Amino acid sequence: MFSDADAAALYDLLNPWDPEQWPADRFFDELLMAAGSVLDVGCGTGAMLHRARERGHGGRLVGLDPDPAALARARRRTDVEWFKGAAADAAWDAEFELALMVSHAFQCLVTDDDVRTSLAAIHEALCVGGRFAFETRHPQARVWEDWNLSHASDVIDAGGRALRVWNEVESVTGDVVRFRGITAEPGGPLLRADRTSLRFLDVGTLDGFLAEAGFVVEARYGDWDRGPLTRTSREIITIARRAG
Known part of the structure; x- marks a missing residue:
């Protein structure tokens, strides 16, 4: 047997969260450590928030994920708030400075309705001026x-x-x-x-969804060194701000 718990443990083995080794992890870790309140949407096994606490983050950290086996591993650390649900289930009202969707979790929003309801919920969870950072693989x-x-x-x-x-x-x-x-x-x-x-959303379609949800694109990068988006970029890395 290879259980859901085995699969969650294997995910951590294959995808260790290490900002010192992986540029993508470092990019998000820097944003996280600078924010006083953070919502990790699609937190999985919670490795990113675990490390933030270990490194002394003293603010509010909240993880949201629909996978019970992944959340069971996340909940091994009790000084973070953990909730079961998808992005569209986020029910907070202007409580966070920063929302994150890392490890290409945004691409799990497959239908237009998935994208719209999820962005609307994340928008409402952020305080005015709060930021939403995520990446999606460039098609x-x-x-x-x-x-x-x-x-x-x-x-x-x-x-x-x-x-x-x-x-x-x-x-x-x-x-x-x-x-x-x-x-x-x-x-x-x-x-x-x-x-x-x-x-795999293209830039124009992605930005249309963000604008519809009330976000303004604050920064856009094509690589983890914050280089510009080009015709050879493999990532679309976005920092969007709640405008109102």
Whole structure:
């Protein structure tokens, strides 16, 4: 058996939160540590907020995620507020200086309604002038073309099991990519297959949704060194501000 709890632990193994090693983590960590109150939308296993507390963040930290297994790992730390729910379930009223969606969580908002209701809820959760920072993979990079067995990762999990992990694209329809995340024994049986859909919004469409929700784009980058967005950028990194 490879349970939901096993999958959550494997996620932490494959995606350790480390601002000293990973430029994306450093980018968001700097924003987080400078804000007095932070809402982490799609917090997953809570690694980002755990580290913030460890490094002395003394303000309010709140994590929101729909995955019970991920939240079970997040709740190992009790000095952070944890809530079960999706982005659209955020029910706070002008309580946060900063909202974050990291690790491409924004791309899980697949339909127009998903995007609109989620942005509206995040907008209301922020105080006036509060900021929302997130990233989405730029569609021009076509990163899904590398999601196949030839780009698998081999790891040893906490229980000592040898595992091979990769993504397998099932379909590309418009700007939505549907794929399976595969976990298997190397050269052996498949242990788990998780289907996921991600949306790859272009800049114009993304900015239309942000403006409709009452956000003003404060900064836009194409890489984690805060370089400009170009025709070769692999990321669309956005800091948006609640205008009113």
